[in-house]
Amino acid sequence: xxxxxxxxxxxxxxxxxxxxxxxxxxxxxxxxxxxxxxxxxxxxxxxxxxxxxxxxxxxxxxxxxxxxxxxxxxxxxxxxxxxxxxxxxxxxxxxxxxxxxxxxxxxxxxxxxxxxxxxxxxxxxxxx
Numbered sequence: 792x793x794x795x796x797x798x799x800x801x802x803x804x805x806x807x808x809x810x811x812x813x814x815x816x817x818x819x820x821x822x823x824x825x826x827x828x829x830x831x832x833x834x835x836x837x838x839x840x841x842x843x844x845x846x847x848x849x850x851x852x853x854x855x856x857x858x859x860x861x862x863x864x865x866x867x868x869x870x871x872x873x874x875x876x877x878x879x880x881x882x883x884x885x886x887x888x889x890x891x892x893x894x895x896x897x898x899x900x901x902x903x904x905x906x907x908x909x910x911x912x913x914x915x916x917x918x919x
Contacts, residue, residue: 793850794867796857797830799823810868812852813837830868831912838872869915 797808801819808818808830818833820826841848848870859865884892896906 793870794854795834795851795870796854797827797866797868798857798859798863799826799866800863801826808833808866808868810834811857812849827866827868831871834868834870835872838870842872869912871912871915 795810799808801807804821806820806823806826808826810816816837818829820829896903
């Protein structure tokens with residue numbers, strides 16, 4: 792999975808995220824977390840559209856080669872573009888962890904699979 796450098800700027804209540812490698816791809820949010828979530832979605836949508844157009848997505852610049860202008864924070868955003876192909880993953884989990892996943896999935900009105908995929912995307916977004 793590629794991680795694209797992103798620059799965050801703004802102030803409490805209004806944050807923006809831009810990608811130095813992909814001019815014009817931006818996202819906003821009222822919190823940094825929301826702006827980063829929207830940035831991941833914008834990056835994923837851009838990759839999907841580029842694929843449909845037959846365009847090749849520019850590879851990300853190494854984080855150590857990106858300078859953050861004054862007032863900006865450097866972060867990275869994972870590209871988790873769906874392929875449209877499912878793979879079967881047989882997992883053994885601690886019973887308590889599986890119960891937590893099922894409870895949270897029901898609470899969010901998601902399937903277990905959708906919840907685990909969503910969780911993985913959120914962890915990737917946080918840099919985990």
